[in-house]
Amino acid sequence: xxxxxxxxxxxxxxxxxxxxxxxxxxxxxxxxxxxxxxxxxxxxxxxxxxxxxxxxxxxxxxxxxxxxxxxxxxxxxxxxxxxxxxxxxxxxxxxxxxxxxxxxxxxxxxxxxxxxxxxxxxxxxxxxxxxxxxxxxxxxxxxxxxxxxxxxxxxxxxxxxxxxxxxxxxxxxxxxxxxxxxxxxxxxxxxxxxxxxxxxxxxxxxxxxxxxxxxxxxxxxxxxxxxxxxxxxxxxxxxxxxxxxxxxxxxxx
Amino acid sequence: xxxxxxxxxxxxxxxxxxxxxxxxxxxxxxxxxxxxxxxxxxxxxxxxxxxxxxxxxxxxxxxxxxxxxxxxxxxxxxxxxxxxxxxxxxxxxxxxxxxxxxxxxxxxxxxxxxxxxxxxxxxxxxxxxxxxxxxxxxxxxxxxxxxxxxxxxxxxxxxxxxxxxxxxxxxxxxxxxxxxxxxxxxxxxxxxxxxxxxxxxxxxxxxxxxxxxxxxxxxxxxxxxxxxxxxxxxxxxxxxxxxxxxxxxxxxxxxxxxxxxxxxxxxxxxxxxxxxxxxxxxxxxxxxxxxxxxxxxxxxxxxxxxxxxxxxxxxxxxxxxxxxxxxxxxxxxxxxxxxxxx
Numbered sequence: 342x343x344x345x346x347x348x349x350x351x352x353x354x355x356x357x358x359x360x361x362x363x364x365x366x367x368x369x370x371x372x373x374x375x376x377x378x379x380x381x382x383x384x385x386x387x388x389x390x391x392x393x394x395x396x397x398x399x400x401x402x403x404x405x406x407x408x409x410x411x412x413x414x415x416x417x418x419x420x421x422x423x424x425x426x427x428x429x430x431x432x433x434x435x436x437x438x439x440x441x442x443x444x445x446x447x448x449x450x451x452x453x454x455x456x457x458x459x460x461x462x463x464x465x466x467x468x469x470x471x472x473x474x475x476x477x478x479x480x481x482x483x484x485x486x487x488x489x490x491x492x493x494x495x496x497x498x499x500x501x502x503x504x505x506x507x508x509x510x511x512x513x514x515x516x517x518x519x520x521x522x523x524x525x526x527x528x529x530x531x532x533x534x535x536x537x538x539x540x541x542x543x544x545x546x547x548x549x550x551x552x553x554x555x556x557x558x559x560x561x562x563x564x565x566x567x568x569x570x571x572x573x574x575x576x577x578x579x580x581x582x583x584x585x586x587x588x589x590x591x592x593x594x
Numbered sequence: 595x596x597x598x599x600x601x602x603x604x605x606x607x608x609x610x611x612x613x614x615x616x617x618x619x620x621x622x623x624x625x626x627x628x629x630x631x632x633x634x635x636x637x638x639x640x641x642x643x644x645x646x647x648x649x650x651x652x653x654x655x656x657x658x659x660x661x662x663x664x665x666x667x668x669x670x671x672x673x674x675x676x677x678x679x680x681x682x683x684x685x686x687x688x689x690x691x692x693x694x695x696x697x698x699x700x701x702x703x704x705x706x707x708x709x710x711x712x713x714x715x716x717x718x719x720x721x722x723x724x725x726x727x728x729x730x731x732x733x734x735x736x737x738x739x740x741x742x743x744x745x746x747x748x749x750x751x752x753x754x755x756x757x758x759x760x761x762x763x764x765x766x767x768x769x770x771x772x773x774x775x776x777x778x779x780x781x782x783x784x785x786x787x788x789x790x791x792x793x794x795x796x797x798x799x800x801x802x803x804x805x806x807x808x809x810x811x812x813x814x815x816x817x818x819x820x821x822x823x824x825x826x827x828x829x830x831x832x833x834x835x836x837x838x839x840x841x842x843x844x845x846x847x848x849x850x851x852x853x854x855x856x857x858x859x860x861x862x863x864x865x866x867x868x869x870x871x872x873x874x875x876x877x878x879x880x881x882x883x884x885x886x887x888x889x890x891x892x893x894x895x896x897x898x899x900x901x902x903x904x905x906x907x908x909x910x911x912x913x914x915x916x917x918x919x920x921x922x923x924x925x926x927x928x929x930x931x932x933x934x935x936x
Contacts, residue, residue, distance in 0.1 A: 343696065346693075346698075347693070347694060347696075350690065350693045350694065351694065354690045354694075357681075357682075358679060358681050358682075361681040361682075362681055417677075418673065418675075418677040419677050419678060419679050421641075421644070421646060421671065421673050421677070422671070422673060422677070422678060422679075422691070422735075422738060423691070423694055424646070425644050425646075425666075425669065425670070425671035425739075426666065426667065426691065426694045426695040426696075426742065427666045427667040427694065427695050427696045427742070428694040428695075429663075429666070589646065589647045589648055590641070590646035590647065591646075591647075
């Protein structure tokens, strides 16, 4: 309970600094720009598919920026003052993560509100909105957890590179396929195929989550996807917390 | 039981050794100084004790515990270079940091109020951290470190980057903190800080503590004192010479060689009785500086280094003004001891 309370206070502390320092202006400006560019269409009614796919991609992109900025706030020598107390390392890291989520989800909320007030999505009721929103928010949570894991205070540089290489390998299907794949020696092609399948498995919830968000179709095995997303979030965060607890604290100067 | 125990502690960054077998013991209730030039590894030592770093080899114990996570809350930390969050007011900042320390409700309000007053922050409590003078920011640093009433206070370069007035303020503040009976470790490169604040100190050089000394013992070993006066009447000079053969004087100066506290007190009393204006009182050499030089020279000699007499780690700049202040405090303490005695 004490740890939860400290996590809450540290997240509030970080968000407060984020707001007061004016960094939040970037998110607000991007949100307004996105609204005017993609959602303020007067001639055609907006479809749910268009809304969820566009807002899904926009918030993912913005989460990368917000995550990098907020996590960088945690990688300053000021962190020594906060960590020299009873706060603990897990509440520190999770507090930073929660701050990223609050901003990302907040941006999503603002966009939804603006659209609902000025250009409502045709054929999308509250239930449909909630069905599309759940996997979308979980995707943002997953991305934020991955960014937390890849922060310099959590993983050393070689490990970060290794994780990024694995992610790249999982995505390599788009680059190495068809004729390129067939030109490779058979054992290499087979090994690459197996490796891709294994490595891309953890990414499945992210992709299917995005697809469900757009289609809002939870039939069959799709209902399990949000649970898988949640497990992936917990897995990534646990890994980050475990690594951070064992690392030496050498904040960036 | 020692509050701090370091045994053969080694620490390196990317293969570059910083600490090469540091061993030291700090008993409860003293102010211990780690004296060394910039880059000697003082901050690394403090960070090891705060649990931010782990030693490559050796033992680091705080309150007898090797698991430093267990002693969180019993240790206060004042960082170097005034690295604090600047977007809050002093009160907000202390409230947040108090909450991180596990304080809440009335206890939090009480502790924040007490430290604001104790650290002299009442006038700036609603001011933003970014708008404070450096000396005031350092006061906030002390207030935050003392919020949880730590038994051990780790202070890293407390006066670095402050002007001489700011330095004096912070030294006075630490002097009041020592009265709380908590153990204090100060990492510094200023000889004067060691002189004023520390009961004991170690010289960190070449990644090791090469020498340790009690500051009081060193001060007492100071052999000569020069008292400069406005004008010494010949009758007073005769009276002074009659006190001891250790007194040697001319019209402007009185030199006590060897000096003892009793002789010094006698001379000062006589000068005051004769209405002689005292301009300054200074030792003929700075005992801590001499100790530092000889320790480093000895260490360099052992390693065959060519420069056997490096400069001391920092300026002892404020000279006899500081010494006078030191003597005033010593007198005050002696008086307090005497009044305490039945």
